[in-house]
């Protein structure tokens with residue numbers, strides 16, 4: 001692949017005494033959405049956390065835009081240009097929505113244009129700007145979590161299962177916001193178990209199993225091949 005934004009080469013991660021990632025080789029293209037897919041426990045979240053520096057790899061190299069980032073702390077990695085939406089949302093429950101957004105901006109206050117875009121994508125955040133984040137609904141917390149990652153331009157966004165546990169109407173709002181982010185030319189690596197959302201947003205896909213990448217290709221290729229999906233992920237579904 002020409003000029004990927006993120007490259008993982010032979011990345012191995014241990015959690016406590018367990019070998020979890022067994023040598024991840026992955027290239028994330030510049031621009032567009034790469035879906036990281038696989039069965040439960042395949043290692044998708046561990047891969048995201050390793051890229052973000054929340055787990056330190058035992059071996060291998062991680063390169064963002066030509067610069068090695070493995071071994072850096074999560075805050076150093078954020079400053080290199082990665083926005084992270086963790087599976088557990090990572091918001092400050094005791095702070096207001098506004099405070100959460102301001103703290104997420106690394107370069108000072110987010111620009112008014114950027115805030116307008118965020119509020120356009122997630123109107124509820126404007127309504128509840130001065131409310132404590134802990135009092136938001138589950139869907140609003142997820143919107144805040146995504147808004148925190150996109151409050152400034154980043155070289156790459158890591159988004160871990162944004163639709164988890166959300167009602168369909170909220171998922172539709174999320175899908176629109178992520179499509180909009182993609183249309184702005186963003187590079188996104190995303191874990192998503194909701195396959196119709198993955199299919200709607202994904203350009204390329206990487207499938208994991210047991211701590212390894214077992215397949216890479218286009219999302220169209222994967223989603224049009226029911227036998228392949230069943231073999232790779234145990235998914236049985238309509239492909240039309």
Ligand SMILES: Nc1ncnc2c1ncn2[C@@H]1O[C@H](COP(=O)(O)OP(=O)(O)OP(=O)(O)O)[C@@H](O)[C@H]1O
Nearest residue numbers: 015016018020038039040041042043044045046047
């Ligand atoms: N803190 C931890 N301590 C021990 N083992 C862990 C820890 N976190 C993850 N694991 C193990 O690492 C493996 C990969 O987990 P991971 O959460 O990365 O998978 P996943 O593909 O994201 O799964 P899911 O779709 O269920 O979220 C699993 O076997 C899991 O039990």
